[in-house]
Amino acid sequence: MFVDTHCHLDSDDFDNDRKDVIARAKGAGVQQIVAIGIDVPSSKQAIALAEENGEIFATVGIHPHNAKVLTFEDIQELLSLGGKPQVVAYGEIGLDFFRNHQPQSVQVACMEEQLNLAHQLGLPVVIHNRQAHKEILQILRKNEVWRIGGAMHCFSGDWSFAKKCLDLGLYLSIAGPVTFNKSQILQELAQNCPLERLLIETDSPFLAPVPKRGKRNEPAFLVYTAEKIASLRKLSVADIARQTSSNARRLFKLPTPDESSAAIRVNHKEHKGNLRF
Ligand SMILES: [Zn+2]
Ligand SMILES: [Zn+2]
Numbered sequence: 001m002f003v004d005t006h007c008h009l010d011s012d013d014f015d016n017d018r019k020d021v022i023a024r025a026k027g028a029g030v031q032q033i034v035a036i037g038i039d040v041p042s043s044k045q046a047i048a049l050a051e052e053n054g055e056i057f058a059t060v061g062i063h064p065h066n067a068k069v070l071t072f073e074d075i076q077e078l079l080s081l082g083g084k085p086q087v088v089a090y091g092e093i094g095l096d097f098f099r100n101h102q103p104q105s106v107q108v109a110c111m112e113e114q115l116n117l118a119h120q121l122g123l124p125v126v127i128h129n130r131q132a133h134k135e136i137l138q139i140l141r142k143n144e145v146w147r148i149g150g151a152m153h154c155f156s157g158d159w160s161f162a163k164k165c166l167d168l169g170l171y172l173s174i175a176g177p178v179t180f181n182k183s184q185i186l187q188e189l190a191q192n193c194p195l196e197r198l199l200i201e202t203d204s205p206f207l208a209p210v211p212k213r214g215k216r217n218e219p220a221f222l223v224y225t226a227e228k229i230a231s232l233r234k235l236s237v238a239d240i241a242r243q244t245s246s247n248a249r250r251l252f253k254l255p256t257p258d259e260s261s262a263a264i265r266v267n268h269k270e271h272k273g274n275l276r277f
Contacts, residue, residue, distance in 0.1 A: 001031040001257065002226060002241050003248035004219040005173055006092075006126065006153045006201035009035040009056065010045035013205040013216055022053060025219035029241070031055055031257045032248070033219050034201075036092050036126060038063035040074070043081050050086035057088040057254060059126055064094050067102040067110035075117065082121040088252040090118035091126025092153060095139075098130040108139065115143040124251055125150035127170070133161050140168055149251055154203050158185050159192055166197055171251055173199035176209035176217060179228045190229045199251070200225050200244045 004025065014021050025033060035050060037043025037060045046058035060081045062068070070078075082090060093114045095107050102110075118125045127150055129136045140150075146169035154175040155162070162172055172193050178186045190198075202208075202225070204217035209224040223237075230240045248254060 001029050001245055002200065002222050003032045003034070003245045003254065004030050004202050004204075004222045005034050005151060005199045005248050005252070006036055006175070007033050007204050007219050008038070008042075008206070009033065009049055009204075009219075010037075010042050011205050014218075018049075021218045021220075022056070025222075026055070028220035028223050030219045030222050032057065032245075032254055034059060034088060034126075034248075034252060037061050038092065039066045040077060040081070043078075047081065047084055047086050055257065056086075057252065058084070058086045059089040059091045060084075060087050061091040061093045061114055061126070062110060063092050064096040064107045064111065064128060065099065065101040067107045069106065070110065070113050075113070078114070078117055079120065082117065082123060087121075087123065088254060089126050089150075090114065090121060090123040090148075091150075092128045093118075093125060094128035095132035095136050096128060096130045097132040097135070104135075108135065111136075111139055112143060115139070115145070118148050119143070122148065124148050127152050128154070130156065133157055137161075137164055137168070140170075145170065151199055151251060153201060154207070155189065156186070157189075159189055162189050162193065166194065171197050171199050171247060173201045174225065174229060175201050175203045176207040176213075176221070176225055178232075179209040179224055180213070187228075187232055191232050195233075195243050196247060198229075198244055199247055200229065200240070 035046035037046045043060040050056045050058040151171040151173045153173045155172045208217035230237045
């Protein structure tokens with residue numbers, strides 16, 4: 001079984017067939033999906049999807065593309081959403097110095113503020129990083145990310161950057177681009193990353209892996225990324241599935257899929273409560 005650790009399931013691209021997309025994921029062995037928030041409305045939608053589907057879990061946060069100066073009300077709302085039992089991580093947060101949709105200083109402040117919220121909530125973080133390696137490492141170090149844990153989602157960077165992320169206790173999450181011919185650096189990374197720190201994700205609807213490249217991505221396509229990593233590491237797909245799923249369950253405190261979802265949600269909430277102190 002697989003866990004898709006990063007999917008924008010609330011995206012408009014899924015409005016016409018979201019139920020089918022979820023069913024196809026199950027059919028392909030993707031038994032759990034983490035639906036990612038990028039602002040307050042999408043975080044609410046991710047939570048709603050998680051409330052409707054026992055195999056879906058949510059994150060809450062403001063993406064660097066939407067970074068802003070958080071008001072007292074924003075913070076109260078994010079803390080309240082982050083406390084919901086379906087929420088397994090804080091994010092996605094981070095820096096995007098490639099697109100620069102928001103001023104870099106605003107992105108930095110918004111990321112730091114939200115790392116603080118994640119600490120308060122006792123949640124691991126899902127981190128988005130594009131062309132901000134140096135700055136993101138500084139912020140993560142300064143804010144002691146190892147105390148809450150987290151994942152570098154859709155990892156991009158070389159092995160020397162990866163090692164610094166691993167030193168901070170982070171997991172590296174590999175997405176569809178590992179299947180592209182030109183992605184040699186990412187392929188090397190997928191080979192070298194310690195197996196117990198490796199996660200896989202689709203980042204759907206974006207970045208569909210080969211052979212679906214160019215099409216809308218969906219959680220069922222996670223299998224192609226797993227197959228590529230398995231072949232790079234000369235392991236079976238079942239090995240990659242088992243190890244990456246167990247990593248995802250450890251980081252996000254996901255239940256094993258056969259547990260009853262009601263029992264888990266109570267436990268998860270209690271656990272988070274304890275972590276606050
Ligand atoms: Zn991202
Ligand atoms: Zn994302």
